[in-house]
Amino acid sequence: MxxxxxxxxxxxxxGFNETDSTSRQDKTWQPVSDRKIRVGIAGYGVCHFGAxxxxxxxxxxxxxxxxxxxxxxxxxLAAACACQKTYLSLEEMVKDQSLEAIFLGTDAPNHARHAIxxxxxxxxxxxxxxxxxxxxxxxxxxxxxxxxxxLEYMMFETSSYHSACYAMRTxxxxxxxxxxxxxxxx
Numbered sequence: 001m002x003x004x005x006x007x008x009x010x011x012x013x014x015g016f017n018e019t020d021s022t023s024r025q026d027k028t029w030q031p032v033s034d035r036k037i038r039v040g041i042a043g044y045g046v047c048h049f050g051a052x053x054x055x056x057x058x059x060x061x062x063x064x065x066x067x068x069x070x071x072x073x074x075x076x077l078a079a080a081c082a083c084q085k086t087y088l089s090l091e092e093m094v095k096d097q098s099l100e101a102i103f104l105g106t107d108a109p110n111h112a113r114h115a116i117x118x119x120x121x122x123x124x125x126x127x128x129x130x131x132x133x134x135x136x137x138x139x140x141x142x143x144x145x146x147x148x149x150x151l152e153y154m155m156f157e158t159s160s161y162h163s164a165c166y167a168m169r170t171x172x173x174x175x176x177x178x179x180x181x182x183x184x185x186x
Contacts, residue, residue, distance in 0.1 A: 031059040044077035049105030051080035094121035112138035
């Protein structure tokens with residue numbers, strides 16, 4: 001069965017074409033002080049989260065060390081972040097007294113354990129999602145460790161700033177989709 005071709009006028013969705021969804025991507029980070037925070041980055045697995053947040057490009061961050069349990073991935077992460085100091089374990093990197101904070105891009109089941117390890121070594125922590133993988137006890141222990149140490153902990157949403165997600169959010173904010181009742185995406 002064939003369907004007759006309909007003449008559908010090509011209309012522009014108001015707000016969609018006027019919004020450049022890539023404009024944010026060509027902007028550079030703006031410094032917030034004269035100080036640089038010395039950060040260690042752990043993990044360069046499947047998603048390459050260790051380098052995808054752009055710490056190496058932030059004017060207030062010095063990526064001072066990187067680690068991965070795979071020597072090849074560790075070398076790739078070091079190259080991606082222009083970092084000379086490498087470790088083959090987080091357990092060794094947390095002992096580096098020159099580091100102030102650690103970003104965890106490690107495997108999800110170990111996020112809570114790794115965050116607690118870093119906090120207990122006096123490091124602020126940023127972590128890819130999820131903060132906790134399958135254990136409410138781990139969540140309680142992570143919460144208590146943050147309270148006890150008084151250090152900063154932040155879980156980073158790993159998808160919200162990908163270019164496709166940012167483009168969709170920009171289009172939505174411009175009114176390109178009208179009123180959304182329900183949405184899903186992958």
